[in-house]
Amino acid sequence: MEFANSGYLFLLLLLIPYLLWYFLRGKGKEPTMRMSDTFAYQHAHRSWRVRWIHLPLFLRCMVYALVVIVLARPQTYNAWDNRNTDGIDIMLTMDISASMLTEDVFPNRIEIAKEVASEFINSRPNDNIGLTIFAGEAFTQCPMTLDHVALLNLLNSVRTDLVTSGSIQDGTAIGMGLANAVSRLKDAKSKSKVVILLTDGSNNVGSISPITAATIAKKFGIRVYTIGFGRETGEDIGAIDYKTLQDIAVLTKGEFYRAQSQEELSKIYQDIDKLEKTKMNIKTFNHLHEAYMPFAWMAFILLCVELIFRWIVFRRLP
Incomplete structure (x- = not known):
């Protein structure tokens, strides 16, 4: 696979500062509660909501990466006719x-x-x-x-x-x-x-x-x-x-x-x-077989899933 507009792939580098900002923005700002002893909580069960708290972030990054790939116009070289x-x-x-x-x-x-x-x-x-x-x-x-x-x-x-x-x-x-x-x-x-x-x-x-x-x-x-x-x-x-x-x-x-x-x-x-x-x-070989549609559909589906998780499953009340 090759890309007709490969320069757009450099936009993927923007994910690095975004991830750094995401994980560093709330550091030291989490709500705290003073307790004399935390021994009783060492083996406490973590809910699935806690375990999957960063899932919307992962989905959002995937959507962004797929949109960049679509903009780069992937093309395949296996379209024989x-x-x-x-x-x-x-x-x-x-x-x-x-x-x-x-x-x-x-x-x-x-x-x-x-x-x-x-x-x-x-x-x-x-x-x-x-x-x-x-x-x-x-x-x-x-x-x-x-x-x-x-x-x-x-x-x-x-x-x-x-x-x-x-x-x-x-x-x-x-x-x-x-x-x-x-x-x-x-x-x-x-x-x-x-x-x-x-x-x-x-x-x-x-x-x-x-x-x-x-x-x-x-x-x-x-x-x-x-x-x-x-x-x-x-x-x-x-x-x-x-x-x-x-x-x-x-x-x-x-x-x-x-x-x-x-x-x-x-x-x-x-x-x-x-x-x-x-x-x-x-038997002819099609050098211009566009292959961006699967990435576009996947980006749309993941965006819908990310919105569902963000606004329904992990919705935060003030």
Whole structure:
């Protein structure tokens, strides 16, 4: 258990001066009676009223402590929620080679690809979605997750700087990118497993060919939706290997798309958004389970008991 407003717990320290005041205030002021001999009273029976005389004090302190705990807002971390929902497992596989900086769409291909992918992620809150990026090499930027806030942060941090700075090899390793995504999906429990592969080039590096990676995807029942992104003008004519992308889609029973603008790319993702869904069991952890109500009820009950004892059982007459 943790407390959202733990600073209020310092109010419990006020009980110390209160208890000192309570026990010291009447010291030396008790009524007395002079007697020649107290031997006869040494073994006198003490009534229950005498034995429990400080019970109201104890109850009052308990009420105060419980009210302070309520103000501190206790929260538990054991609120698990199991629910069935519609969803599929998806790996977004995005080309980040230097050519993705081409400005045939504004501001450039990579920024538009990220923007449209973000909209797609936001439209599918029940899906396990991950992200693979590739240039001359491929690696997982984010494993499949239902935490789409974290996924979007990692997607937004994607840059082509890794290539332009020389951190990774430039080029277009479509086969490596697809194989990386397949490795993340092959053991998934969902009946629908999908790779959405976006590139603006043709496979020119890497130890795994695109068709080999597609064959592996087919073996594990993974459908691949391929997107060739970029305008067919100027120096980019023929840069995208549409045939290979189409072969990958056909082999894996996916679909092949071509996009030359942000509007076309958005429409493609909307089409993919209509994929069949399958039932998934999702176990989520509620970090905000408030646990103050039991303490509030206990404080109320003890307050009532304390008032009964103080004004009825231990009532003092002047």
